[in-house]
Amino acid sequence: MVELESAQLNVIFHALGDVTRRGMLSELSGGEKTVGQLAEPFDMSLAAASKHIKVLEKAGLIRREVRWRTRVCHLNPGPLASAHAWLREYERFWTGRLDALEQLLREEDAHNPASREGDDP
Numbered sequence: 001m002v003e004l005e006s007a008q009l010n011v012i013f014h015a016l017g018d019v020t021r022r023g024m025l026s027e028l029s030g031g032e033k034t035v036g037q038l039a040e041p042f043d044m045s046l047a048a049a050s051k052h053i054k055v056l057e058k059a060g061l062i063r064r065e066v067r068w069r070t071r072v073c074h075l076n077p078g079p080l081a082s083a084h085a086w087l088r089e090y091e092r093f094w095t096g097r098l099d100a101l102e103q104l105l106r107e108e109d110a111h112n113p114a115s116r117e118g119d120d121p
Contacts, residue, residue: 005082008060012083015059020044021052025061028075035064035071 015021024038039049053073056062060079065072 008079009082009086011059012061012079015055015061016083018052018055021056024049024052024056024073025075028062028073032072032074035073038073 016025020042023042027033027038027041035046035049035053038053039046042049053062053064057064061076062073063076065074
């Protein structure tokens, strides 16, 4: 199960590793868009946009449907939750480290009265 999750996270982070794809996801957070609408802000061809969209689809971050001759894309936020959960572990790590640093600095200030605000050196 862990290997499957790891493989899926690799695909998600690969998709998120490109500024154009992150921009496309941002555009989709406002609602569905056609492939042409997704390509427009990036001044790219439909073929280039389609390649980015395929990477996002492979990661499960978007889904595409065909309406007549138009392809419409929708955001699928579920996989972002997996990535966020993974990142949250590192948030806890850094929060703990910063809390320890803050405590150390407070202790240092308590033992060194000259470093207190308003005191003359």
